[in-house]
Amino acid sequence: MNALKIAVASGKGGTGKTMVATSLATSIVPEFKVNFIDCDVEAPNAHLFLRPEIKETQPANIRVPVIDEDKCTACGICVQICEFHALAKLMDRILVFPQLCHGCGSCQRNCPEGAIKEISRQIGSLKAGTTGAGIQYYRGELTTSEPMPTPIINQVKKWADPDENSVTILDSPPGASCSVVATLHDADFVLLVTEPTPFGLHDLKQMLGVLSQTGSPGGVIINRDGIGDENVEKYLNRTDYPILMKIPYENRIAFGLAKGHILSEFMPVYKARFKKLFQTMLGRINGGRSR
């Protein structure tokens, strides 16, 4: 088996991404070598459930430009090139806005005067450890007030460097923006978690739009089944995306999660359900590959 990446995403926040991701990871270890990456770098929370022992921490830096005023002729090429508007030409001087910089290096490579060098700027940190169950755990943390999560997501994914025969579970941030795309663009399967409410449906549609662009196979878990209405199910029945599991709205689930426990551990019936879900996803991935 090649290294496998499964991303858990949602669109709407608070639908149960981390509940699903931690349960899935816990259900298939140690049968499979499991890496867990918390890509919600603005508010990572999977460690509250997995309780890893953190063994390694390293800074997450990006390279930002510094202008050598002696060499700069204020030609403005760097300003035109920068996609992120991190540079401006004002009063015949180039001004850098480091918080807008994605660290792509285009300005430096295209400066005809060699007037741009890059320095490291720390925007967060990366952490790694292992859980009691033997899951390799990674997370990125964006420093408070820093606006740019995507470089950290890319770095923590690269750092985890999954090997052959491993399964990597990516716990995505909510929403359908750049940070979500950075998390799941190279996933072999995207597991979407939603709830049967108008808000859940609205954001689910956005996520299905993202998947149609990335081309990843996907499926849906309906959490808090029993609340809201039928429209999520009706909608999905008209698409190619299967409903892979329904998790009912139950007090005992809420109580267990609120204590920081993992669903598949405090309700072992879910361990079997998540194992089966994993096999279903494997089947869909391999089916897609053979086509």
Next chain:
Amino acid sequence: MLLMISSQGDSLHSQPSLRFGRAPYFIQYDLNSDEWAAYQNKAVMESGGAGVVAAQFLSDHETDVALSGRFGPNAHQALSAAGIQMQTFDGQYETVQDVINGYKSGNLTGVS
């Protein structure tokens, strides 16, 4: 003396915009000649850095004073570096013309 006012529409009768970088239009007004022109703000569609793009636009149009409801931190830094004065107005001004009159009579709030 060139003013640039953030605006919801493309005329002096338009409602002024309380946002700078994400304002749909900028109205340029020349205090010496009373001539004016409307520009679509291209920064409004940017995913990030709208304030910097808008400030660059004002600088390229040799604006002396920027008038808006509020300037974000990047816009503020860029406009300061460009030597463009900033003044703010609140929601009581109904049209861009009212803002210009308010500026002329010294009723707007200066931003340092």
